[in-house]
């Protein structure tokens with residue numbers, strides 16, 4: 001009989017392999033094409049994803065929701081938007097009634113949408129030339145929380161600024177600065193960002209204060 005631990009690892013492996021299949025494909029070497037997903041999250045994370053990636057830990061099937069919807073026949077096709085010589089690539093989960101629709105998992109009932117989801121939704125409205133959009137959060141208990149948004153130019157300008165920053169840093173091979181947020185806790189690069197190996201000798205308090213041991 002399959003034990004609880006085996007069952008968990010089967011589910012985890014299934015979630016990981018489906019997650020890999022559903023991942024938005026990014027050509028790490030093509031620094032003139034930036035995906036919207038890369039600039040609405042921490043730029044440092046996106047930089048590491050391209051130059052020295054580490055696999056993300058997926059928490060469950062709920063995390064795969066948006067990717068699965070994009071693959072279905074009523075999912076939308078990816079689209080590009082030119083910003084000077086850079087191509088911004090976006091992919092809405094769905095377009096319904098001339099509105100962009102995003103689906104996101106959540107563990108809690110949200111009072112307001114997440115900032116990075118708002119940036120993603122708003123940018124999709126510009127990329128697909130739509131005026132309205134909605135984000136539908138779905139909890140583990142299958143409750144739905146819906147937020148609607150009308151497109152906003154200033155918010156899109158912020159996305160454009162971040163696209164230029166990421167493209168320049170990739171070209172110069174410079175690691176972006178830390179962008180500490182709640183996302184750091186689940187980030188696969190947490191140790192790289194916040195836990196540095198110190199190559200220093202141990203110093204006692206008395207030595208630090210310049211006191212003799214005698």
Ligand code: SF4
Pocket residue numbers: 042043044045177178179180181183184185187188189190191193
């Ligand atoms: S740990 Fe935080 S600052 Fe570091 S890459 Fe991840 S999200 Fe960015």
